[in-house]
Amino acid sequence: MxxxxxxxxxxxxxxxxxxxxxxxxxxxxxxxxxxxxxxxxxxxxxxxxxxxxxxxxxxxxxxxxxxxxxxxxxxxxxxxxxxxxxxxxxxxxxxxxxxxxxxxxxxxxxxxxxxxxxxxxxxxxxxxxxxxxxxxxxxxxxxxxxxxxxxxxxxxxxxxxxxxxxxxxxxxxxxxxxxxxSRIRSRSSSGIPATGLVQQIGEGLRIVRRDASLRAIAAATCAYQFSFTALTTIYLLFLSRTLDLPSAVVGLVLASFGPGVLVGSLLSAWLPRRFGYGRVMVFAALISDMVMLVTSTLHGSGAASIAALIVINVLYGALSQAVDVAVTAVRQMVTPLAVQGRVVATINFLGMGLTPFGALLGGAVAGAAGVRTALLAATAGLFLSPLCLTRLRRSLAE
Incomplete structure (x- = not known):
């Protein structure tokens, strides 16, 4: 249907x-x-x-x-x-x-x-x-x-x-x-008791901690959000100062993520059917991170560097979006309906809670070791996410 x-x-x-x-x-x-x-x-x-x-x-x-x-x-x-x-x-x-x-x-x-x-x-x-x-x-x-x-x-x-x-x-x-x-007619609801607010928050945290699949998703989300926030903090400095790109070109390069994300969204329903959720999550994440590694090797503001940045961003956007949709679908499948809200909120809280620290660390490393070195280190940190997802893939295969 x-x-x-x-x-x-x-x-x-x-x-x-x-x-x-x-x-x-x-x-x-x-x-x-x-x-x-x-x-x-x-x-x-x-x-x-x-x-x-x-x-x-x-x-x-x-x-x-x-x-x-x-x-x-x-x-x-x-x-x-x-x-x-x-x-x-x-x-x-x-x-x-x-x-x-x-x-x-x-x-x-x-x-x-x-x-x-x-x-x-x-x-x-x-x-x-x-x-x-x-x-x-x-x-x-x-x-x-x-x-x-x-x-x-x-x-x-x-x-x-x-x-x-x-x-x-x-x-x-x-x-x-x-x-x-408001036109949705489904009457389904979890119907949990309207008491024990702190206990119910704790239940959401415990469910994520105790379930191997949800624990892997939470760990992968934390690793990704922390590293990606550090990366984006450094990335703008890399484009404008290290490569010395004009502001208009910086805008064009940043905008190139959008079409890639759109392509990844369009492919995200087909890829798991063709290759399975485990392969899509792990290998698409690995490939996207390897593509992003190329960024730190670029030099100069010539047409070749600009074209390479656009291609990298489109590919990264497409692959990372496919991973995100696959992980979301798996999380929804393994989470009981009664705790969908608390599991979503717990994983969002853990992942987004690390973003300020990622931004601070990215800026500090860029100031201490240089922008290019910091960019390479932040990109390397992205590989922690597919490493966490390998455990999720094994649990799906069991």
């Missing part, structure tokens, strides 16, 4: 697509409100970005429990309705200055955590086990397309209108998402 005719998946896909488009557009429009309307400095922009990300660490585990207590559909609907109201308030509240924008960014970040956990936990409740790969592929393809087009739409709207008015486009899209997901 094609998921395009699935009565509950299609509203989820439409809502997910609208929500992702709104999110990526807001990554451009909200900072531009701070810059163009409020004269924010680089440091103040950094604060805005930090308060948007802080809810991941503060609320992920709590949200996991709420998703398992309530219908995941309900959490998605409330989350995007909340984000719609937050972004609709920006044109009215911008006169209050940067403190208002910080609060808006933080509240939107809380709702984003709710959406991310609930949306990932919803799919196993709606589709059959053998449809998870297809469903994740379709959702990730939509997200990849939004990642490419959302910033362009946001920037275009700012140039046509003003930044505060352009933010309203995200409010409308979040409202569309909320309305679409």
């Amino acid at each position: 094609s998921l395009w005719t699935h009565r509950d998946f299609v509203p989820l896909w439409i809502g997910h697509t609208a929500s992702q488009l709104a999110s990526f557009a807001a990554q451009v429009t909200l900072p531009l409100v701070a810059v163009t309307s409020l004269g924010a400095s680089a440091g103040q922009l950094g604060v805005l970005r930090a308060v948007e990300q802080l809810p991941v660490l503060l609320f992920s585990l709590l949200v996991g429990v709420l998703v398992d207590r309530w219908r995941s559909r309900t959490v998605v609907v409330v989350a995007d309705l909340g984000r719609a109201l937050v972004f609709a308030s920006v044109p009215l509240g911008v006169g209050l200055g940067l403190p208002f924008l910080y609060v808006a960014g933080f509240v939107a970040g809380v709702f984003t955590v709710c959406f991310d956990v609930a949306c990932m936990a919803a799919l196993p409740h709606l589709v059959a086990r053998d449809q998870l790969a297809q469903g994740n592929s379709m959702l990730e393809t939509a997200k990849s397309a939004a990642q490419i087009s959302g910033p362009a739409i946001g920037g275009g709207l700012v140039s046509l209108l003003t930044a505060p008015i352009a933010v309203l486009a995200s409010a409308v899209l979040f409202a569309v998402s909320s309305l679409s997901v």
